Amino acid sequence: QKEVEQDPGPLSVPEGAIVSLNCTYSNSAFQYFMWYRQYSRKGPELLMYTYSSGNKEDGRFTAQVDKSSKYISLFIRDSQPSDSATYLCAIEAGGYNKLIFGAGTRLAVHP
Amino acid sequence: EAQVTQNPRYLITVTGKKLTVTCSQNMNHEYMSWYRQDPGLGLRQIYYSMNVEVTDKGDVPEGYKVSRKEKRNFPLILESPSPNQTSLYFCASSFGDRVYEQYFGPGTRLTVT
Numbered sequence: 746q747k748e749v750e751q752d753p754g755p756l757s758v759p760e761g762a763i764v765s766l767n768c769t770y771s772n773s774a775f776q777y778f779m780w781y782r783q784y785s786r787k788g789p790e791l792l793m794y795t796y797s798s799g800n801k802e803d804g805r806f807t808a809q810v811d812k813s814s815k816y817i818s819l820f821i822r823d824s825q826p827s828d829s830a831t832y833l834c835a836i837e838a839g840g841y842n843k844l845i846f847g848a849g850t851r852l853a854v855h856p
Numbered sequence: 857e858a859q860v861t862q863n864p865r866y867l868i869t870v871t872g873k874k875l876t877v878t879c880s881q882n883m884n885h886e887y888m889s890w891y892r893q894d895p896g897l898g899l900r901q902i903y904y905s906m907n908v909e910v911t912d913k914g915d916v917p918e919g920y921k922v923s924r925k926e927k928r929n930f931p932l933i934l935e936s937p938s939p940n941q942t943s944l945y946f947c948a949s950s951f952g953d954r955v956y957e958q959y960f961g962p963g964t965r966l967t968v969t
Contacts, residue, residue, distance in 0.1 A: 753896065777956040788860075788946050788960030789899070833898065837956045842887070842906060843914060844958065848898040 748772060751834055751847030760856050764821040768834035768847045771815065777837035778810050780819045783849065784830045792819070792832075824854045858883045860961035862947050868967045869937055877932045877964050879947030885959075886952035888930040892916065892943040893963075899946065905930055906952060937968040 751768045758764055766780075777796055781789035795801045798812045807820040817834055834847040860881045869875055881888065889904040891914075901914030905924040919941055921933040930949075934941060944965050948958040 749898075751898075779956055786963075788948075788962050790960065791957055794956050835899075835956075842904060842912075842955055843889075843901050844899075844955065846891075846899040848896055 748838075748845050749834060749836055749847045752850055753848050755851040755853060757853045757855065758824055760824060760826060760854055762824050762854070764819075764824050764828070764852060764854075766819040766821075766832050766834075766850050766852070768817045769815055770817070770836050770845075772836075772838070773812065773815065775836045775838065778808070778817045779835040779837070779844070780806075780808055781833040781835060781846075782830045783833060789833055826854050826856055829853050858959070860947055860949055860959050862945075862961040862964050864964060865962065866965050868969065870969055871938055872936050875934050875937060875966075877934075877945060877947075877966070879930045879932065879961060880928050881930075881947075881949040881959070882928065883949060883959065884927065885949035886927070887955055887958075888924065888947065888949045889914070889958065890920070890922065890930070890932045891946045891948065893946060894943050902932070902945075934966075937966075939968050942966060942968050 749770050779794040780792040783789040795808045801808045805822045809818040831849040831851045833849045835844045863878045886907045890902040891899040900916045903922040905911045947961040950958045
């Protein structure tokens with residue numbers, strides 16, 4: 746079993762839709778949970794991170810962590826064509842100085 | 857401008873010909889790391905460095921070497937490249953206590969024939 750599993754998509758939605766992106770992870774000791782966005786031909790950039798459980802909101806983006814079910818989510822409200830990218834979830838393996846990434850979900854928002 | 861730079865951005869080489877991909881950051885970050893990105897496999901860590909002269913293996917270190925002689929630079933060395941090292945490579949950096957907040961370079965696309 747992979748440490749982080751992510752549905753690769755692709756996911757295609759109309760502009761204005763609410764998008765839900767999800768990952769599952771296997772190790773309950775993980776504490777930091779991140780979402781990175783990667784545009785085509787670019788390096789990943791950090792969107793937001795969450796420490797432990799709960800929600801975190803930043804504009805149209807909400808990150809959610811459910812440690813009881815080892816499930817992390819990213820919600821995008823009022824999606825825009827500029828949100829079209831690959832979204833990577835990542836976990837910090839505490840004490841190991843490393844990030845473990847999901848395979849990424851490709852999102853396309855069409856006008 | 858705060859950034860991570862990589863060179864070259866694109867490289868086509870032949871099996872066995874030694875090459876170096878450079879990485880430099882201007883943010884005074886202690887932590888630096890190399891990843892490779894392959895379709896369906898996501899980003900996998902090759903090597904990382906917590907500070908000058910401190911390096912350690914990631915998940916896929918075979919066939920790669922690194923060095924950290926200066927804080928800003930972290931070159932990736934392929935001494936004898938093979939076709940299975942054809943990939944997209946990213947360098948990243950962060951402050952040592954904020955490994956979750958990594959800044960990535962633009963990537964180097966390497967093809968080994």
